[in-house]
Amino acid sequence: MTDPLDIRRLYGRSQGHPLRERAQGLVDTLLPKLEVPIDGGLTAERLFGVARPLGLEIGFGKGEHLAFQAARRPDWGFIGAEPYLNGVAGLLAEVEDRALANVRVHRGDALEVLERLPDASLSTVWLLHPDPWPKARHAKRRFVNAGPIGLVAAKLKPGGELRIATDHPLYMRHTLVVMQRMQDFAWTAESAADWEIVPEDWPDTRFAQKARVLGHDVWRLIYRRR
Template identity: 60%
Template sequence: MTAHKSGDPTTLNRLYGRQSGHKLRAGQQELVDTLLPALALPEEGPITAADTFGYDRPLHFEIGFGGGEHMAYRADMLPDHGFIGCEPFLNGVVTALAHVRDKALGNVRIHMGDALEILARIPDGSLSFVYLLHPDPWPKARHAKRRMMNPGPVAMIAKKLKPGGEFRFGTDHPVYLRWALMVMNGHPDFDWLASDPQDFLKRPGGWPETRYEAKARRIGHEVWYFRYRRRGTETPAS
């Protein structure tokens, strides 16, 4: 996986995790061979909504989309918006490709690999939404630097969001919850969109349940939902 280089020691140097699991079936391999190249981003240069989707439109970015259920739901709900999703795990990418095919989603682009590398190529102030849902918690203290919710990545997310753009984060892991709250508490670039303590216990509208969330609930985990607005005056569509 291509490393993302940065002078900021709090920014991840790479993403960690498996890239493949069970062997692909013939139909799945066909999706990888035919549909994935059609949805791929250019290998270099800035990534803009106009260049990627043919005209300027609100741009969404999902970090580690898992099986792509959330991305596909949002893209189907907002067909005039553009969606870029990054996921290093091949089997998750295959599942997302099937969603794109089945829903005939022309407003999705997929990168199998490092989300930070792609995020760095998006011009500052270009994104309307960024999503980070159920990331790997890396619960051991010695692995804390591997978490996506760290000052470096969060600062990059803030730079890429428009004023009024929204950063959505979800987790079912209490260690990650506490860590994320510590990172985001009083962040100078974000306002927490919560009016009472119950807000982050309720899934907001337009936020579908993913398979990871369903699995968490089956094993008795609580799930927490966070919405942060990039400070400024513009407000993205719902």
Template identity: 45%
Template sequence: MADRVSPKGAPWRNFYGRKAGKTLRDSQRGYLAEDLTALSPGAVDWEENPERVPLDMEGLFGGRPVWLEIGFGGGEHMVHQAALNPDVGIIGCEPFINGVAMLLGKIRQAGVDNVAVHPGDARDLFDVLPDGSIARAFLLYPDPWPKARHHRRRFVTPEHLEPLARVMAPGAILRVATDIEDYVRQTLEQVPRHGFRWLAERPGDWRAPWDDWHSTRYEQKALREGRRPHYLTFQRV
């Protein structure tokens, strides 16, 4: 279904899920007030950039390859990758403000300087990312929306995968981690339909984590509750 358009020109996009949780600590409010603006990737919001002028990727990370983490949760994986790969820039998207505050604290602690943070909907960021500008993307333990009537809310749907494919460079890698078997099914059905090839050749390729993997708090919860993680690797073709 085509996006409806608001009077301000922005497409009407339903958002599902929480944008805020429990009360932030004083230190977390400080991170948001002091650090978030400086770490913004640029004019992403419609109010700031109604013409949807593409981001200046050269100016953002000085010409380094750019990776994207969609829904970074508490930020532990994103900061780990930033510290492990100082030669790349990483943009993280997360609408849940408590998670953004957690990430900012981890960035301070780790001292990494190759990150940018969009505290909002990934679809708005896709609007302003140049074609073929992303060299690697991560979708780690996305909201499973377990009820069948809510499966259209999952990230692995055309509404999200079409713009994701557009912004990823040929040969770019997409990593998806989930502990929900039906999410695996939908991922394997939908992602290859949108210009990606699944790289698995043997069971170990989806049962074992990546060599540079950093387990997240969501994965630890899944393991405690007896669910098996799946690690899916795709390549943009």
């Protein structure tokens, strides 16, 4: 039987250029303090010492969006999953610069975090500019697929949000098709004008900025867990 989470094998790079001195220092000293425990369930109480709403960002890149959300909501707990070490170092710098006390990090596959969270424990999940894997033969690697999105559905509270951004037209169409089949989610867009509205709590990420420089559209989709 094929694994419904068949994207589990991680693709893409996990390290880029050698880390600069500060980044290496943060990886050595701050990361061990913020890393999610290596096994067992991941409750808010365990991660933050107290029950609180939880947000998860999948593939946070350099972490600027996650840091923005964490600074906005000091009473929430935020978990970021990202295999790319240089990106993790970027998030650690944000955490240090902004003195954030509500961020935990998993350097690796977001599926490993999702599987260990209690059902209905997340308030918001962000999936911003996921790798598009545009070739049809790589379509199974896209995070937006029934297996991973089904897992996200299980871990979101009723009424919780899955926020997806992409600047890739094919991924946009793919997302609309996959999400329409997911009975657990309702797309919140009500009119064509919704495309134009940029929520004040949704700043452009690095990838969104790059896309705009190239003249590409950036699409934002908000799905509510039924």
